[in-house]
Structure formats: structure tokens, C-alpha cells
Amino acid sequence: MELRRPRGTNDILPGEVERWQRLEDAVRTVFDRHGYAEIRLPVFEHTEVFVRGVGETTDIVEKQMYTFEDQGGRSLTLRPEGTAPVVRAYLEHKLHGRGLPAKLYYIGPMFRYERPQAGRYRQFHQFGAEAIGSDSPLLDVEMMAIPVTIYRELGLENFRIDLNSIGCEACRPAYRQALRDYLVTRLDALCPTCVRRLDRNPLRVLDCKEKPCIEASEGAPKSYEHLCDECAEHFAAVQKGLDALGLEYVVNYRLVRGLDYYTRTVFELVGLDLGAQDALGGGGRYDGLVEACGGPPTPAVGFAAGIERVLLSLEKLGVEAEAPALDAYIVVQGETDRADALRLAFALRSAGLRVEMDYLNRSMRAQMRTAQRSGAAYAVILGESETAAGTALVKDMASGEQQEVSQERIVDVIRGGRNLG
């Protein structure tokens, strides 16, 4: 039986990895520009980090975690998301001591046990950010503006911002009750899962996709109409900030999100040309999470975006990313000492050129063909008479012209030609 990669994982091969690198570059430069520092955390954590951080009643914790016991009997979990670990690290290293808000970003693999589908994998990759220690609505705005900036940088425009506010500990209970009261009157119309949700998490009924549930909740009370004064003010400020940046958004009262820790602002970036898994990114405010993880009361906001989905969208747009072509391919003729060719290759490489050569002792004809196919701008041909003279033939692959130059001058000839061309 052939060895295969585990279900829901992907090998990122040459030819595709260039897209990833381009995206990662964009992510890093944009974060850097906005004052966010990268933080790199372990891919597994104590299971407790997620149980307390993400919430026991979430799907993630209930059925999607890769949890295992290590040889020391510790229960560990492959991280299913990035926020809880960042909060854990923020507390563990007392990052508040470096000034608030702590503005951190991450980029890396996440793991969730789910049925793989278009845009959904068991190992997937996210980039995201957290700003911990400020309740400013300006940061909520920043969390939406940054991914938008990254997408635009990459040439991706086809998405929508959905926005909502689900209130805080002070006002949400009353809203939840009002919603429940409303939905109870339409109990018969709801699907079985929503009937169950009514008790534990009635907000989730709002984003159920069953037609009857959608209709039943059509006239339901909206969270943003039941906010306390502070939350209402905050929500207004967030919208004002988005307007100030000229970011278009849609207030969507059905947007509630599946992680327990959110308060006030929640948002989602919805890709318009993706399949069923159309969330390019999402996030919100989680003013209670730091405290729930054992820290002092600390407000925070964050977002995360799915790299595979961004890449998928770019692919549909036909955005290409290719590895840069070679500057030179060294062609060795006849009985010429291959060590001379290797030495020349390394000399050119040291000078900063991208250089390849043959390692299979192939015929000159075959080497020329490979040089051609590799897209190399120049072939550097090394024969017995050239090695003896300390020269090489530098051939412009496009024009076919070639000249014999001393080996010391090859770099200049290639650089010069490139400047002209």
C-alpha cells in the first residue's frame, strides 16, 4: 500500500508554494506597517487553553479538536484557532508590561477534525491579529481594515463585510431572553437543532440556514436594537470609523459567530466567489476572554483569515505567482571537468545570480534544452578550450547571440544585458 497524506491535509508543492510566499509577504508587510509584531506559538497547547478560551459548548471544542495524551499523561490539543493561545501567551509572558495595547499577529497552521470540503481542511492555515488591552472602537475598525488592505494588496476585491454587535455581559442576557421569548412562539417552525439551541444559545438560531428557521426568525428582535448605552455608543463609533476609512459594510443582524468569547463587535469577510465555505475571515471583540483565562479584566479585539480560502479566491480570479526565472544555466561540454563548472556556478551564485547546472552528465544538446525550458536568460557554456583559456561562452537565449568572455566578467555581462533588456 502506498503511503498517503492524512485526510484533509495538503502538500504544498513547488509551483504552488510561490502563491503562499507572495501572500505571506503581503501579510507581513501590512501588519508591520500597522504596528503589529509577529508572535510564534506552539502548534499544540494544553487542552485546557481551548476549553476555557474557546468555550465548552462550541462545536470546535465539542467535536473538532485533535486531542491526545502525551507520554507524560498531559492532555494536549493541536490548536484549532489562534486567539486563545495568544491570550495564554499574553498572560504567561505578562506582555502588558510592554505597553498597551499589545498588538500581535500570527500566521500558521490550525487543526480541526471536520469533513474536508472545498475551502475546508483538517490542517488549514490562518493569519490573524489580536489587540489586547484597549476597548477603543478604533481597533475594531483596524481589525477589519487590515485584512481588507491585505486582500487588496493581493488583488482581491470580491468580498463583503458583514457587521453586527451582540452586546456585552450587561445587555446580552436581556436580549437573549427577548429573542427566546419571540422564538418560543414559533417553536413548531424551527428545525430540531434550533429547538435545542433555544436553550443553550438562541442567538445561533439566527444563522441557521433552514428555510423555516429563517422565516421564523424574520421579525425576531435584533441584537443591535437591544444594546446598552455603552455598547450602542461603541457600535456607532465602529461604524463611524469604517465610514471614515471609506470601508463599505452591511449590518447583518443574523451574524452571531460560533465562538463563545465574542462581545460587542462581530464581523465576517465573506468571499463572493467561493463555494459553501465562503468566510474569508472573521473576528470581533472579546472583552471577557482574558479574564476567563485567569487574567485581569482586559478588553481585546482580533480577527483571523483563512489562507487557503484567500488563495482559492485568487485562483478563481486567475492571479498568478511564478518563481523568478534563472539568470543563467551552465552548460558543460564534452570532457570538461565538472568541478570547474561547479566552481563557476558558485562564483556566479555568490554574486547574487540565480544559476543552475546539469547534475546528470547529460549531453550538451540535452543541457541546452533544459536551459531553454528553465527560462534562463543566459546559457554559460563551458568547453575544454574555454576552461583552458579561463573564459566561457555567454549566450543570450532570447537573441541567440553569444560571446566569449573571461570568467571574471560573466557577472557584468549578464547584469549589463539584463539592464538593457
Added chain:
RNA sequence: GUGGGUGUAGCUCAGCUGGUUAGAGCGCCAGGUUGUGGCCCUGGAGGCCGCCGGUUCGACUCCGGUCACUCACCCCA
């Protein structure tokens, strides 16, 4: 966890209602005389026809199971 679709060379795919050595294009390798690529020509390597079982004289082809991929539900990034 539940459904639908699909599994034949490295890639994209043919293979008619079961019949003898399983094909094409692209890619890869070599050659078209002795130190030069693209175009063209010739040749070559490469397939447990996903796997297991069944029906049959005979299965890539039909049936069952299984695994994988894929799309959707669910959930989200």
C-alpha cells in the same frame, strides 16, 4: 456524523452494449553523426485500470463492499 459525484500512465482524459498485446495528447528520457536550445521527425521508459470479494468460459467494463478524492449538509477560516 449524513447524502450525491468520481477513481485508467507524472498530468488531462479516451476505452462502444464484458472478449484476446489497455490507448491518445502533454510531460519525461534518448537520438536525428562528431561543441549549441526553441520548430519538426524517430525511438524509449512509465499503468496490481484505487483495493477486496462476487457473477461469468472471460471483468478496466456488471454487482457488492471498502478506501480515497470531491461537492453539499453541518460548522466555520
